[in-house]
Amino acid sequence: MFKVNDYIMYGLTGVCQVVDITKESFINNLQKEYYVLKYIYDNDTIIKIPTDNEKIPMRKLLSKEDMATLINSMPNSETIWIDNDRQRNEEFKSILKTGDTENLVKLIRSIYLDKEHKQSIGKKLYKVDDEIMQTAERLLNEEFATILNISPDEVATYISTHIPQ
Structure with a gap:
């Protein structure tokens, strides 16, 4: 699991920084944890991805x-x-x-x-x-x-x- 401020490679997007880890609640009281990623080579790109994501590769630099x-x-x-x-x-x-x-x-x-x-x-x-x-x-x-x-x-x-x- 990554921590806030970690730099990671996120799929074909590139280098992102973990700026937050949040929990979101759904209708059936299910909570899911998300990484909030900021693509560092474009200030406008923010990505939310479940921490248990297995579809898009994420790894430390x-x-x-x-x-x-x-x-x-x-x-x-x-x-x-x-x-x-x-x-x-x-x-x-x-x-x-x-x-x-x-x-x-x-x-x-x-x-x-x-x-x-x-x-x-x-x-x-x-x-x-x-x-x-x-x-x-x-x-x-x-x-x-x-x-x-x-x-x-x-x-x-x-x-x-x-x-x-």
Whole structure:
């Protein structure tokens, strides 16, 4: 269970802060506990989600040490390419929904390598792949930015200066 002021990753929304934990009563005197989440990259977004939610993944942010380990492993991370467009789209969307940072890195790396290959032969990346990569990068950048207390726009530079050569 999360506590008030915890920063968490909330599904495809991104980094949220738990601003309150409330109980609400229903007609049959049933009480249900809710997290009140504030999406930190948009001041207007407030989300109420049951504390026993199992549909949308919620997890604490990585520790600074786990983030450093992940960055160090980036050059050697596997790729997860599927040639069939429909199957790849389904698999990549499934990875996005889990929010697992290690798999997000694999996904980004896989699409990035395909993009480089396509550019070398004068082709463009498929729109769906590009959108999935942008979402994965946004989620990763928001999490790393929050951990490092920097702007999401600064994350790529941070990674490139900390990644082993």
